[in-house]
Amino acid sequence: MKSPAGTLPDAKQRILSIQYLRGWAALMVVFHHxxxxxxxxxxxxxxxxxxxxxxxxxxxSGFVMVLVTSTRERSPRQFLASRATRIVPIYWFYTFxxxxxxxxxxxxxxxxxxxxxxxxxxxxxxxxxIAPTAGQLLPLVKLGxxxxxxxxxxxxxxxAMFVTAPxxxxxxxxxxxxxxxxxxxxxxLGVQIDGVAAFYTNPIMxxxxxxxxxxxxxxxxxxxxxxxxxxxxxxxxxxGAMILGAPYMYTARLAxxxxxxxxxxxxxxxxxxxxxxxxxxxxxLIGDASYSLYLVQFFPIVVLRHLWLRxxxxxxxxxxxxxxxxxxxxxxxxxxxxxxxxxxxxSLRWLRSVIGTRKxxxxx
Numbered sequence: 001m002k003s004p005a006g007t008l009p010d011a012k013q014r015i016l017s018i019q020y021l022r023g024w025a026a027l028m029v030v031f032h033h034x035x036x037x038x039x040x041x042x043x044x045x046x047x048x049x050x051x052x053x054x055x056x057x058x059x060x061s062g063f064v065m066v067l068v069t070s071t072r073e074r075s076p077r078q079f080l081a082s083r084a085t086r087i088v089p090i091y092w093f094y095t096f097x098x099x100x101x102x103x104x105x106x107x108x109x110x111x112x113x114x115x116x117x118x119x120x121x122x123x124x125x126x127x128x129x130i131a132p133t134a135g136q137l138l139p140l141v142k143l144g145x146x147x148x149x150x151x152x153x154x155x156x157x158x159x160a161m162f163v164t165a166p167x168x169x170x171x172x173x174x175x176x177x178x179x180x181x182x183x184x185x186x187x188x189l190g191v192q193i194d195g196v197a198a199f200y201t202n203p204i205m206x207x208x209x210x211x212x213x214x215x216x217x218x219x220x221x222x223x224x225x226x227x228x229x230x231x232x233x234x235x236x237x238x239x240g241a242m243i244l245g246a247p248y249m250y251t252a253r254l255a256x257x258x259x260x261x262x263x264x265x266x267x268x269x270x271x272x273x274x275x276x277x278x279x280x281x282x283x284x285l286i287g288d289a290s291y292s293l294y295l296v297q298f299f300p301i302v303v304l305r306h307l308w309l310r311x312x313x314x315x316x317x318x319x320x321x322x323x324x325x326x327x328x329x330x331x332x333x334x335x336x337x338x339x340x341x342x343x344x345x346x347s348l349r350w351l352r353s354v355i356g357t358r359k360x361x362x363x364x
Contacts, residue, residue: 016277017268019287021060026290026336027329028053029143030297034328037305038315041324048246054146055207055257057294059265061150062211063218065157066169070219073165076158081355083154087291089347090339091147094295095122098140108302112140125151127199137199143294152200153208169212176205203254210262218269226270238263285340286333292344293336300331 032050035041069079102114112118113130121128122139125148129137138145153176160171182201186193193201217223238260245256271277286293304327314320 014284015269015272016279016284017272018060018064019284019290020277020280021056021265021268021287022290023283023286023293025053025056025060026293026297027286027333028056029294030301030329030332031325033297034301034325034332035321037301037324037328038321040315041321048249049243051246051249052242052257052261055204055253056261056264057146058149058204058207059211059214059258059261061153062208062213063215063265064211065154065208066212066215067219069161069165069168070215076162079161080154080158083151085348085351085355087147087150089351090292090295090344091141091144092123093343093347094299095119095140095144097299102140108306112142127196129195137196141295141298143298148199149202149205149208153205169216173209173212176209180206204258206254207258207261210258211265214262214265214269223266223270224273226266226273228271228274228276231267231270231274234263235267238267285337289333289336289340289344292339293332296335296339297328297332300335301328304328304331 028050030050032047032053035047035050074082096119098112099114099119102109102112106112106114115130118128118130118140122141122144125139125144127137127145127148128139137148139148153172156175157168157172160168160175163171179201180203183193183198183203214223241260241263242257245252245260248256268277304324308315308324313324315324
């Protein structure tokens with residue numbers, strides 16, 4: 001449904017395309033991890049492009065943070081409180097669950113560490129290395145590395161709001177751009193950046209900037225000229241670029257995943273602005289549960305991998321590979337829906353009632 005010219009959609013109106021893209025991004029990551037469980041899986045399961053779901057999440061995050069602060073005035077403290085109630089409870093729940101499983105059944109995990117240090121730093125969103133991961137900065141719930149970036153982005157964004165709310169996008173952009181630029185500058189000067197410094201100078205943070213810029217264009221109605229057919233074409237081209245660019249993600253991730261993710265978001269928003277996106281309850285529910293889906297996916301996948309090996313099922317035949325991936329996706333979605341309906345949504349409602357934060361429909 002289109003809004004009148006010069007206005008944003010009603011504050012109570014959800015942006016359906018954002019919810020659909022969230023669900024799709026989570027499913028992309030599940031697809032990648034399911035297909036990556038056995039080194040001998042055949043050619044149909046080259047799933048590296050599924051990692052671009054993370055990049056789509058980051059672009060969407062930048063977009064949503066600007067949008068929700070454009071439609072409702074809030075202080076930096078209120079902003080951070082709102083973000084904390086959204087991401088902390090369910091993440092802490094699965095971090096503790098992972099820690100308990102690691103202590104009881106360590107054989108379920110390829111690489112992890114059941115230590116107090118690892119647990120505490122994971123809960124605090126602090127990037128850190130453990131011995132089994134060969135220097136990789138991964139928390140207990142390994143996919144939580146993306147949340148370390150998210151939380152950092154929220155803090156930078158809140159700091160920019162504290163300095164001057166009207167220029168929050170500009171300040172955040174310059175701060176993140178400065179950190180990203182530190183890598184090539186240090187390389188030129190012959191200075192080695194590694195560890196946490198390397199983590200927070202990763203060009204992947206540029207994807208938050210892309211999302212913020214798209215949000216500014218969306219708020220200012222600068223995407224209205226974009227027709228439905230060009231938007232669909234852009235989405236198809238961007239999806240193809242992700243697939244073709246997957247082999248280069250480790251050297252040019254912002255270019256091969258980040259820019260196409262931004263193109264997909266622009267295309268989806270344009271299609272919805274022209275009233276060409278319907279309301280599909282199941283897809284909306286998966287979008288709502290996308291955070292749970294992102295966090296819980298490894299639990300069913302790991303269990304299924306162990307069952308697969310114990311039953312002696314093939315990891316060399318593509319029909320069996322398809323079956324494993326399909327079962328993994330189905331199990332992950334079902335567990336995510338249970339997690340969302342039974343844990344995530346009730347905890348969010350309770351916390352927001354306790355600390356008095358209200359959720360914008362776009363902020364879910």
